[in-house]
Amino acid sequence: MSEIKERAAQSRDKRAPLGPDLDLEGFSRQGGDWEYDPQFREFSPEERGRLLTAGIELTDEDHAGTFFQADARVMHCQANQAGLEVLPIGQALEEQPLARELLWRLVPVDADKYTARAELELDNGYYIRALPGVKAPRPVESCLYLRTDRFAQHVHNLVVVEPGASLHVITGCTTHPGVRSGLHIGVSEFYVRAGASLTFTMVHLWAEDIHVRPRTGVLVEEGGRFISNYLMLRPVGTVQMYPTVTLAGEGAVTRLNSIIIAHPGSTLDVGGRVVLDAPRTRAEVIARSVSTGGVCINRGHLLGKAPGIKAHLECRGLILAERGVLSAIPELEGQLAGVDMSHEAAVGRIAQEEIEYLMARGLDEEEAVSTIVRGFLRVKIEGLPPALEEEMDQAIRESSRGM
Amino acid sequence: MDMLTVEDLWVAIDDREILTGLNLRIPQGETHILFGKNGSGKSSLLMAVMGFARYQVKQGRILFRGEDITHLPTYERARLGLGMSFQRPPTIRGVKTADILRACSGGQVTPEVLAGLYNFTDFLDREVNYGFSGGEIKRSELLQLLAQNPSMVLLDEPESGVDLENLEVVGEIIGRLLQKERRRQNREKSGLIITHTGFIMDYINADQAYILGNGRLCCHGHPRELLNDIKKFGYEECARCRR
Ligand SMILES: Nc1ncnc2c1ncn2[C@@H]1O[C@H](COP(=O)(O)OP(=O)(O)OP(=O)(O)O)[C@@H](O)[C@H]1O
Numbered sequence: 001m002s003e004i005k006e007r008a009a010q011s012r013d014k015r016a017p018l019g020p021d022l023d024l025e026g027f028s029r030q031g032g033d034w035e036y037d038p039q040f041r042e043f044s045p046e047e048r049g050r051l052l053t054a055g056i057e058l059t060d061e062d063h064a065g066t067f068f069q070a071d072a073r074v075m076h077c078q079a080n081q082a083g084l085e086v087l088p089i090g091q092a093l094e095e096q097p098l099a100r101e102l103l104w105r106l107v108p109v110d111a112d113k114y115t116a117r118a119e120l121e122l123d124n125g126y127y128i129r130a131l132p133g134v135k136a137p138r139p140v141e142s143c144l145y146l147r148t149d150r151f152a153q154h155v156h157n158l159v160v161v162e163p164g165a166s167l168h169v170i171t172g173c174t175t176h177p178g179v180r181s182g183l184h185i186g187v188s189e190f191y192v193r194a195g196a197s198l199t200f201t202m203v204h205l206w207a208e209d210i211h212v213r214p215r216t217g218v219l220v221e222e223g224g225r226f227i228s229n230y231l232m233l234r235p236v237g238t239v240q241m242y243p244t245v246t247l248a249g250e251g252a253v254t255r256l257n258s259i260i261i262a263h264p265g266s267t268l269d270v271g272g273r274v275v276l277d278a279p280r281t282r283a284e285v286i287a288r289s290v291s292t293g294g295v296c297i298n299r300g301h302l303l304g305k306a307p308g309i310k311a312h313l314e315c316r317g318l319i320l321a322e323r324g325v326l327s328a329i330p331e332l333e334g335q336l337a338g339v340d341m342s343h344e345a346a347v348g349r350i351a352q353e354e355i356e357y358l359m360a361r362g363l364d365e366e367e368a369v370s371t372i373v374r375g376f377l378r379v380k381i382e383g384l385p386p387a388l389e390e391e392m393d394q395a396i397r398e399s400s401r402g403m
Numbered sequence: 404m405d406m407l408t409v410e411d412l413w414v415a416i417d418d419r420e421i422l423t424g425l426n427l428r429i430p431q432g433e434t435h436i437l438f439g440k441n442g443s444g445k446s447s448l449l450m451a452v453m454g455f456a457r458y459q460v461k462q463g464r465i466l467f468r469g470e471d472i473t474h475l476p477t478y479e480r481a482r483l484g485l486g487m488s489f490q491r492p493p494t495i496r497g498v499k500t501a502d503i504l505r506a507c508s509g510g511q512v513t514p515e516v517l518a519g520l521y522n523f524t525d526f527l528d529r530e531v532n533y534g535f536s537g538g539e540i541k542r543s544e545l546l547q548l549l550a551q552n553p554s555m556v557l558l559d560e561p562e563s564g565v566d567l568e569n570l571e572v573v574g575e576i577i578g579r580l581l582q583k584e585r586r587r588q589n590r591e592k593s594g595l596i597i598t599h600t601g602f603i604m605d606y607i608n609a610d611q612a613y614i615l616g617n618g619r620l621c622c623h624g625h626p627r628e629l630l631n632d633i634k635k636f637g638y639e640e641c642a643r644c645r646r
């Protein structure tokens with residue numbers, strides 16, 4: 001047995017330090033069986049609508065590449081641009097020495113039982129690589145889809161953006177309209193090489209009893225740029241994630257945006273860490289969360305280890321319902337002089353004065369609240385598909401109702 | 404017909420009485436000026452007329468065009484035609500000034516056009532009142548009212564903190580809000596304007612003025628004469644004369 005497998009085997013029941021513990025035996029490992037479907041024929045209008053809401057457009061022409069996995073089955077996978085590789089990770093591991101070399105370098109396989117299971121019982125995932133200097137103006141669309149109730153989906157994703165290349169990946173993680181419960185374990189390792197740029201937009205659209213454990217590590221080399229956008233607007237069971245971005249090369253920059261609505265019954269423990277490990281690296285973490293009755297813990301840890309770095313963390317929460325719970329846990333850690341790190345955290349309710357101000361302009365209470373919430377959640381995110389903009393508006397309107 | 408009627412109005416904030424039996428009548432087409440020293444309750448009167456929750460009406464009635472609006476929610480009053488510019492409006496983060504202008508007009512007004520008329524184009528993309536100077540806030544408030552186009556215009560110190568150059572702009576907007584260009588008998592809009600300086604009276608035709616003191620109105624009179632009296636004798640003296 002390889003060393004990796006061995007470490008995984010030893011950690012197969014290891015509890016994660018954060019988030020509610022899950023009994024993995026309570027989920028099924030029996031996913032659905034479907035044919036490869038290059039024309040997306042398999043999907044009903046209802047399913048298509050659902051996917052669209054998660055930002056998945058199911059078109060090839062508008063995307064530099066497409067990857068679609070339902071349960072354990074890859075149903076569609078292709079690159080539509082020269083210089084871009086899009087493969088199921090299983091295939092990549094067989095064919096590409098690079099994929100094998102880069103796996104489990106940024107996320108420890110024995111971090112917890114979720115990483116361990118992803119190694120021991122892998123259901124695929126995507127491998128996306130932009131060759132040196134290749135710019136992809138269109139995004140790569142990827143979808144990780146839970147199509148069978150109670151299924152536990154284990155995926156491992158690898159994205160490599162070679163020097164000077166640039167790439168936008170939109171990942172929609174969602175469930176079939178009929179699926180209520182399940183588990184998604186997603187290990188993701190992203191390599192942003194010197195002077196390269198990766199924008200990663202992740203949309204989570206789950207159901208009330210879905211449990212989600214992403215495990216993400218990102219490495220950004222000299223002059224590289226990593227932008228992450230996370231949207232979580234609908235009910236879910238539990239989510240726990242704590243991605244780590246390491247700015248390893250001089251001048252590397254990252255910006256992590258998250259927009260979260262915590263619904264009644266949802267428990268989210270999210271956030272992340274940025275390690276500023278090289279001179280003149282910069283990080284900005286912007287988190288906005290709204291609770292309509294759910295629990296959301298927002299963590300942020302900035303670790304400054306090199307001179308001339310600059311980092312800012314901004315975590316703001318708005319509680320819309322009596323029972324909602326939001327907490328912001330920002331941490332700054334400077335390990336030498338000459339670091340410039342700051343944070344700003346605030347959790348509160350909407351001021352009555354603001355609602356009344358808008359009502360004095362003729363907006364009814366619901367319109368006033370949703371205007372304020374929309375403003376609160378307005379974080380500049382570039383390149384969102386139009387359907388996703390609409391979904392955001394819709395989710396905000398619904399959250400503002402009955403306040 | 405009266406545009407706004409206030410009958411025996413008692414208003415409290417956190418059980419502290421602010422207005423104690425206030426009466427007021429503003430006929431259609433007239434503009435009245437409201438004086439009163441700091442803390443006398445002028446802003447509270449406007450807030451109560453708009454129906455804000457903190458300003459609890461303990462007794463009395465508020466009528467708009469003869470209809471009792473004492474218990475209507477704020478937005479219904481706004482939709483009937485009451486509009487107010489705030490002395491100190493809140494900041495609304497993330498909402499652009501252009502958005503609120505659009506919302507005020509129910510989508511009828513193009514913010515760019517409106518702002519273009521009054522030298523406010525640079526502010527359209529900025530968050531509502533965020534980081535605005537005192538004078539900029541006043542202009543933003545008035546543009547919102549223009550977009551809203553109310554028939555009863557309530558202005559809370561619209562000119563305070565406005566420089567001389569912008570006073571022209573502010574005066575022009577208020578003139579437009581109150582249909583200054585029309586002949587008196589053809590004006591359909593009414594106004595109630597709170598001012599300390601009276602500067603704004605150069606730009607409109609005010610019909611009447613009074614002072615708020617001890618929770619009621621007193622000293623009804625001609626706006627300029629009353630302002631001169633206040634300047635000469637002070638509020639205390641005026642409050643005593645019980646005109
Ligand atoms: N929201 C509030 N909470 C507590 N007290 C209030 C509130 N609003 C007004 N007050 C109090 O009520 C009184 C009247 O205030 P108001 O703002 O109406 O005065 P004003 O006449 O407009 O004064 P100014 O000329 O200074 O604007 C003051 O003593 C004020 O402190």
Ligand SMILES: [Mg+2]
Pocket residue numbers: 445446447490559
């Ligand atoms: Mg006042």
